[in-house]
Amino acid sequence: MVKRSFKYVVIALLFMAFGVKSMAKEFVLVIDPGHGGHDAGACGAFSKEKDINLTVALELGKLVKTHCRNVKVIYTRTTDVFIPLQTRADIANKANADLFVSVHTNALPEGRIAYGSETYTLGMHRAAANLEVAKRENSVIRMESGYKMRYEGFDPSKSESYIIFEFMQDKFMKQSVFLAKSIQKYYSRAGRQNKGVHQAGFLVLRQTSMPAILTELGFISTPEEETYLNSKEGVRNLAASIYNGIAEYLEVYAKTDVKRVSIVASPKSEPNNQVKDDLPKKKEEKTSSKPSATDRKQEESNRKEPTKPQSANPPRKDAVNEAKSPTRVGKTEEDDNKKDAQSNVPVYKVQFLVSPTELPANDRQLQGLSNVSCYRDGGKTYKYTSGSTTDYNEIRRLCNKLKEKYPDAFVVAFVDGKRVSVQEALSLQKKTK
Template sequence: MSSQRVQHIFRIFALLFVFLQAPLYNVAFARQFVITLDAGHGGKDYGALGNKTNEKSITLSVVKQLGRLIEKNLPDVKVVYTRDRDVFVELSERAAIANKAGSNLFVSVHINSVDRRNKNRKKITGCQVYTLGLHKTAENLAVAKRENSVMELEKDHTEKYAGFDPNSLESDIVFELFQNKRLDQSIEFADAIHAQLVDVAGREPKGVRQAGFWVLWATSMPSVLVELDFICNPQAEKFLSSENGQEEMVIALYNAICAYVNTYGSQIVGHNLPVAQALKPSNKKNTKSNGADVPRLNTSAKPSDVDKKPDYKTEKQGSGNRILEICSTDDLPRYYIQILVSSDPIKYGSSELKGFKDVEYYRDGGLYKYAIGVADTLEDAQVLLRKVRKSFPESFIIKMRSGKRVDFIKP
């Protein structure tokens, strides 16, 4: 056996050790539900920069308010912070803090941004929630790379993170291990955060995704990484740094945590935890409640279901009453029926859509292109086309991959 191969195998065992030691901590602290809140970046690492503020300050402010709210309203939940002031904390240290505290849940809070060369920089908006997994699209990989790049600010990073390469053989093996309950629960929790950020904080939905973030990879409890919105967009920056905006985002995160604790808390700690109520931001207190005040996770969502649907957004479209951009969590092609092209956005429910509700759009050459879908095979799309042509005789089939049109089938 070559020495390289031996090294390879050694690394796999070293990685397994990191995961397997965690349940020991959980046993020692089994009586209390522990959540670790991770404010992204800090100290010399500013994270993404806006015009007036930066990622490290906003994440710290949001995380501290969230921690206080949990301590006030959920006395049976212990809050652990990876940082509670403006200091630099290495990624490995963040994961170690969560593991050593025997955490049952890990929430890493970040703010998104795109490259200065991106023409869409000032307009891009929306929240994203990541769970650990393989990078499914190039875009997800780009976000993961940016968040992981903090490793380069750390001394000896090549030593410490030697095992981490999302594209390597070891990672494939380790990721296989995650096809278990922990991933199911992370996805359910991520769905809840995403839905709350849309409903309570009015963020545009940009989906629940999977990417290989180091900080999620090295924690051994259900873990999510939240990108609240884009700091490069001046309007979103204003919201992110405003008092009201932060209150709304904090309550959104709090409600998702409540749902998690209501669903799994008692089972995790081994005794009954009091049922927690959802909260409303102070500026929305008088609005009518739109459903359960005692939030629970939708535990029927299995990873396989998540994989099957093109994106969270498509699922929620009917209830969201807005037309969403076509986007997918993987790079598999899907077929849609293109019905309309417009230079301006068309409103949900507009007469131009002739009663079709499941409409989505993509942008191409400065135009908004509207389509109905979605089909996995050309045969299914042709069946759909015959129906759609009764209302839109000029419509035709397009093939989309990762939110971009890759082909169209000539009418």
């Protein structure tokens, strides 16, 4: 009896020693070195943005792996290859990541000089300079075939395309801003000029489903900055600044004590001129180590919404998240169009499949989907959609979910029963709200 009890005690101790670690949830950090392959990004006198981004990102990952035991690092790329923006976000979403950090290098037109580092969260730009940065970073989608369909008709060069970000509700804004401000704080300690925390419409951040930031290390177009960005000291200090910001984030939001790494400011660095953030001044954006339980309510009450939140109303029969079996789509689509015409407001759906023939209701390709319908849009093919809602954020969530099974799924919009671009629908919604 004593021997048996001793055996159980030994087993329990072994379980505690080796099993507890595996039980703890691993924090997943996705590091995204911007550009790559045939997309060089911004170019300086002797270097390219894609190489600087990758070098700093790899150094950042090395610091995290060395000092953060319970953090798993995933890179969107570790070599000089081209990765589409949507694919970068998909990597993070499929990994169920807890944090997404995109590393980039800034630039200005010839003849203009600027110094310093800045960090962005997702949102609507509040300064022309922020819009220009977003346009430059988003222009990479033009290197992708079929980008207009994949990004719902988004044109990175047109200012009107960015109206889409006015309607987006980023539920991770508070965490993202906290991380951005923490990174900027450590940039300052490294002797970098602090260019602040900003909001702008970055597609790579829009597609992610976790707290996410995009940081601009410095200006490759400024000779002194380019030299610093390519130096061992510069790479180390920039990576350490981002790492320390992440460490601070882990302590607050993951309740994990993480060691900081030292940063030695360069005496040749530009003066640390503090600048005001251009983010809306809200209570929830204070970098307190004790987040308030009412922050979410305050955040949602301050943010403008195109329509009343779906969660505030009883579930509609055609709600996107309603689980029901696919139906014969011809009549269903006709009924939806009539309803759309009566409401005279944009209705969003997710197009996930195109077929040369009409599919039966029990076709395996339609199984497990909610509110399935189809339209022909004047063509010979049958285009199948799932979901139907006037809430753009709701349809985005469904689209991200469907992409796991249908990688080419994208959002489509209808007004008065007719197919229109998402940009047109959002513009109309803005005018009528």
